[in-house]
Amino acid sequence: MSKFKSVRAAVILAACLSAAPALAQEAPGAHISIELNAVEPVEDACRISFLVQNGHGHDIGQAVYEAVLFDTQGRVNRLTLFDFGALPAARPRVRQFVVPGLACASLGSLLINGAETCAGDNLPAGACSDGLALNSRTDVEVLG
Template sequence: MRRLTRIAPLCAAATLAAAPAAAEEEIGARLAIELNTARSVESGCELSFLATNGHDGDVEAAVFEAVLFDTEGRVERLTLLDFGTLPAGRPRVRQFVLPETTCEALGEVLFNGATDCAAGDLGPGACTAGLELRSRTEIGVIG
């Protein structure tokens, strides 16, 4: 049995110079997370997510339990994706390398819930209530 591991973002402070139109649209009072790219790197599969916080306040910490499924629908592993701080109204890019995994072998990512959501007055449900998930890759994203 594989252990649940926490994957910290590679580029915690990375932002988009010119945010895609989807990130600029009014998303309402919720988080929107898009799997923007998936590329194979020497150490595994690098997933780049675009996260936008549509709430009126910052989310100081957002950690999601993710279930990775292979292309045949079998659970490959559970992991924690640490999105860090998500400021209100500002898109952020977070990159994660999944070690010993090829992008071609991934079929879907399930956001199984938030294990940590520090959102001040917004409350702990700010990370999951109305969470909008999408993908621009061949890998599906569900929640």
């Protein structure tokens, strides 16, 4: 190996080792996942249940998402905030919201418009919105 190649390899190795602590704190591709798990009618309302997973290496103290509820014809029914509260790192949480005056059968889709609040220590910028993974186990489509 030439002297140039061994110096270059040493520089690359040193750069990788110096980056290791930062990489250990936040895994590449770390994100929040939100699954619409169930919708069920309750009196004159619709209970919407989500399964949420914080894939970051740090707890999130509070996560609030702005959501738009669309009817089955694609018209906006309402804009609301869903406060998912504290989301511990790497632990799933179920959050339920009762939306008054909403018939579950008329809910066609739900748009996560963005994170209104994302608070916690040592969180990277965009922790609650970058790479947000959305899916649904119901007939209601989740968009983002």
